[in-house]
Amino acid sequence: MTVRRAAVALALALTLAGCGSATDPPKAASVPSSVPVTAPFKGLRPTSVRIPKIGADSSLISVGLKTDGSISVPSVHKPMQAAWYQLSPVPGDVGPAVVLGHVDGDKKPGIFFKLKDLAPGDEVDVDRSDGKKLKFVVDHVTQVPKDTFPRDAVYGNSAKPELRLITCGGAFDHAEHSYKDNIVVYANLADA
């Protein structure tokens, strides 16, 4: 009797110990956290953006959508890197070309830290891979909640070459590690 009870207890103990090890997280596949970009978008694209008034000057990388349908943004560890959304028109072509940059990252100001200080008439310069140098002029600046992001106004068709510069702004939600709003600058191609 005693022997049977001991055997049951031993089996239970071993089972429990087995459960403990089973609850260990499965070994993650060795997926690197980053890999070098050696085959970027090769089509016609913008290569740099400069905004003299706020001292912003960056090369432009091309980004697309992530698998969840949100836009891919430059690494938070490279807050001074701006990006062009490659499913939007190339700046200078008819439509709203979308350029985005961090307001901050890695506890440092980002390339668009002062984007909200832009005002109508301010200049934005964009260079393209075909050698064209374009000048855009700010039309207006808006601050919009992310949860009611005005998709039509920002991404809808336009009759002229336009530019949208987008960054974060508003209150910082510490729980979500995210700003509540987006700052959107609307600019038109000069002499268009």
Add this chain to the structure above:
Amino acid sequence: MGRTLSRVAGIVSAGALITFAAAPAALADDETPTSETTTATSETTTTTAPTTTETTASSVPVTTTGTTSAPATTDVTSTTTPGTTTPEDTTTATSEPPKDDYQDNTGAGFVGVGGEGSLTINCAAGAPGNVATQYLSVTGGPDQDGADGRIWHYSVRVDQLPPGTTTGKFSWTCDGIDGEGVVVFEQAPPPDSSTAPVATATASTAPVTTAVASTAPVTTATPASAAPGNAAPKAQVKVAPKGGIETGFGGTAP
């Protein structure tokens, strides 16, 4: 003998209990305050297999000149309280960026109302192979995402889309392992009553897929006759990203 066994069992039991008691604390240490990511699965009903498509390196940029009515843009005054944080806040742990939600060998496709779009495939091992699509032609790629080299993009255009189709399948291999994803076809809003859209797709045996992944960009209901690719107007932004844009994590913005 019986007593000895009992003692051994007791010691092992105690060890197991200690292990259990320690486990929550150990797990808690690993927890990060980021929101959980959810992976949605979607069922699709198809009767045809994806067609294998050879991809070409040269992309075919399409510049649209359609001048549909431009949406009215209105100046929006700030609707939220202006920044209430100070730079000092950045010294706290809460300024850490969200956890990386990357999942290798997963993919999704997005096609806008103009019938153009993109396939996104996560493959850290390198460019995916054997990309096969349903209802789509691959017109460009593979290109690495400039912000994350593990992400690969292919440009696509609707080839033949049966009316009312909202999703399709695509597949690939990543480092020799098969992968499969869902393409969501964003639908055009209902047409004006004054204009009648023209539906040209006529495949009678084509599959109609109805399930939509919950993580996909929002699509709107539409009549079958407004299927993209033929009657829909060109979209200058081929696919509108989902939601706002996350471009700040430090809490330092003025």
